[in-house]
Amino acid sequence: MSEKMPAWDLNDLYPGMDSPELKKDIAAVSAGALKFETRYKGKLAESSPDEFGNSIEEYExxxxxxxxxxxxxxxxxxxxLNDPKISTFYQNIREKSNDVSNKMLFFELELNTMSEEQVQEKMVSPKAKNYEPWIKNVRAARDHMLSEDLEKMLHEKYVVGAAAWNRLFEETMASLRFNIGGKMVTEPEATNIISFSPDAKTRHEAGAEVDRVMKKNMPIFSLITNTLAKDKQIEDEWRGYKRPVSARNIENQVEDEVVDALVDTVVANHPDVSHRFYKMKADWLGVDKLEYWDRNAPIPGLPEKQYSWEDAKNIVLSAYNEFSPEMAKIGKKFFDNNWIDVAPKEGKMGGAYAHPTVPSAHPYLMLNFMGKADDVMALAHELGHGVHQYLARSQGILKSHTPITLAETASIFGEMVTFQYMLKHEKDPKQRFALLAEKTGSMLNSTVRQIAFHRFETKVHTERREQGEVAPERLDKIWTEVQSDALGPAVKNDERSSSSWATIPHLIRTPFYVYGYAFGDCLVNSLYSVHQEGKVEDFPKKYLEMLSKGGSERHQQMLKPFGLDASKPDFWQKGMNVIKGFVDQLEVLTDELGMNKNKAKQADNKQAAPVQSGMVKKVTGLKSR
Structure with missing residues (x-):
């Protein structure tokens, strides 16, 4: 795209890599950590309530x-990612941070060795009481803490262990180039072509090229995956986690049983939701089966809208404003102050993210905007994160961190209000159909597809633990199996797309993170239904209040004002029913608007059949004579 798009201004953090401000902070935090260790190490349990509160404040x-x-x-x-100087700076900061935080490691360890009675005695101090939610979150993992020496060793090793393998993955992906139509493109650009090119031949060429390049580099991706899985296994076993997902669940402040119920519910809905949708998608494209690369393809006969950056910005802010002027006001800050980096470029990480940075600054958003409807939704998604992170700053850095189960709620809610706004203001029936189809596909990507990712990594980590290193061919086979189960018989899943797992960064960077998207999507479906029903007074105000709490409350308390409870067995089915309702609507609209190309072909064949039959009889009659 030739349109000029904003690049973020990081001066609110530091003026530059060599700035005096940055060097001053490195020196100050190094000296401060040493003083902190000297002042408090071995003394936490015996400290007075006020001293205890002061120690947490200094730690923060x-x-x-x-x-x-x-x-x-x-x-x-x-x-x-391709700049050696910046890569070196990044690694040096990580190592310095690791050294400093190692001196502070004792603090959480001592906090976890205190009895519940000792902790409660400290809560008489208002300053200590303020940090009670954070203390509870830290102590949630106390049964899995190791000795101080072991914790220090793991902490020091991380920067040359898992972190180094993650860096290798990111820099390898950034360096890959794909030859599509004679043009060398990056992985995000190739993915964009696969998802949004209106030409099936181009999509399939791009899909084949991505698979070729990924398979060519499969030895390194397989090595990274197996090494990180083994690294996690070793640490989980030392800490006493029984399942690969358990550590993530504790961090997310959600019970294993709740996550299991979510996964089981999504899988049980495959036939009635995703399988039906992709069968319809095949009918829209006029094929018996969808190629794997056609899952997100534009619908033929519907002119695809192209959105400028200004269009996208105005749509999302207008949608936010219609729901809550306060939410739009906060969102506008990201555009007015260059807290966002938008355009794709060589050496830039693929995908999109929101980073909270620190409460004394503000969040930043990163996108790779290509001008598609999906990019508008990506902006709505990340801005939802940004608003959430901005509001949660008031909690301070220790209490502002929100587990993914609630963090993704804010982002997906941002998508939902934007979708409803676009649907409301679109008058063309076929464009409304396109919006509904796009949203349904997106929701399936957030639920069915993310749970398929979760099942893939569960199988890989389990097999790695039980049978040893998982061969590249086996990784491909596991991927194909879970994708076939999730997408259904209307989608081709075979060796031509079996390497796709290696393009999913979350499987490498943050194991067992992905189920949070499904958690958030189903939760938002229920939450937005409550909003539409109008049964909760001042819903927008209560919603923003929920976001402002950051990580100071768990999902049970957060959802109580809205009459929702994620621990109830039928909660997840309610969320999936919303998607099923969209699929039902699409089936009706498909017939009303004549979008079923396969049905049209069959009708044409039936009309032609009598003529064809008569010709055959006539020829046969001549021959018999």
Missing amino acids: KLDETLSRLYAYSYLLHSTN
């Missing part, structure tokens, strides 16, 4: 400085 200030340094280096690196 050090953590904020460390987080500012890391956030700056990460943001800079993620948009310049």
Whole structure:
């Protein structure tokens, strides 16, 4: 796209890699951590309530400085992966942060060795009481903490262990080039062609090229995956986690049983939701079966809308404003102050993300905007994160962190209000059909597809633990099996797309993160239904209040004002019923608008059949004579 799009301004964090401000913070946090260790190590349990509160406050200030340094280096690196100087700076900051945080490691360890009675005695101090939600979150994993020496060893090793393998993955992906139509493109650009090119031949060429390049590099992706899975296994076994997903569930403040119920519900809905949708998609495209690469393809006969950056910005802000002027006001700050990096470029990380940075600054958003409807939704999604992170700053850095189960609620809710706004203001019946089809496909990507990712990594990690290293061919086979189960018989899943798992960064960077998208999507479906029913007074105000709580409450307390409870067995089915309702609507509209190309072909064949039959009889009669 030739349109000029904003690049973020990181000066609110630091003026530059060599700036005096950055060097001053490195020196200050290094000295501060040493003083903190000297002052409090071995003394936490015996400290007075006020001293206990002061110690947490000092810990938080050090953590904020460390987080500012890391956030700056990460943001800079993620948009310049091919720059050796920036990569070196990023690695140096990680190592320095690791050294400093190692001196502070004792604090959470001592906090976890205190008895519940000792902790409660400290809560008489208002300052300590303020941090009670954070203390509970830290102590949730106390049964899985190791000795201080082991914790220090794992902490020090991380930067040359899992973190190094993650960096290798990111820089390898950024360096790959794909030859599509004689043009060398990056992975995000190739993915965009696969998803949005109106030409089936181009999509299939792009899909084949991505598969070829990924398979060519499969030894390195397989090695990264197996090494990280083994690394996680070792740590999980030392910590006493029984299942690969358990550590993530504790971090997400959600019970294993709740996640299991979510997964089981989504899988049970495959036949009635995703399988039906992709059968319809095949009918829209006029094929018996969809190629794997055609899952997100534009619908033939519907002119695809192209959105300028200004269009996308105005749509999302208008949608936010219609729901809550306050939410739109916060969202506007990201555009007015260059807190967002939009355009794709060589060496930039693929996908999109929102980074909270630190409460004393503000969040930043990264996109790879290509002008499609999906990119408008990506903006709505990440801005939802941004608004959430901005509001949660008031909690301070220790209490502002929100587990994915609620973090993705804000982002997906942002998508939902934007979708409803676009649907409301679109008058063309076929464009409304296109919007509904796009949204339904997106919701399936957030639920069915993400749970398929979750099932893939569960199988891979389990097999790695039980049988040893998982061969590349086996990784491909597991992927094909779970995708076939999720997408159904109307989608071709075979060796031509079996390497796609290696393009999913979350499977490498953040194991067992992906189920949070399905958690958030189903939760938002229920939450938005409550909003539409109008049974909750001041819903927008209560919604923003929920976001402002950050990680200070668990999902049970957060959802109580809306009459929702994720621990109830039927909760997840309610969320899936919303998607099923969209599929039902699409089936009706498909007939009303004549969108079924396969049905049209059959009708044409029936009309032609009598003529064909008569010709055959006539020829046969001549021959017999």
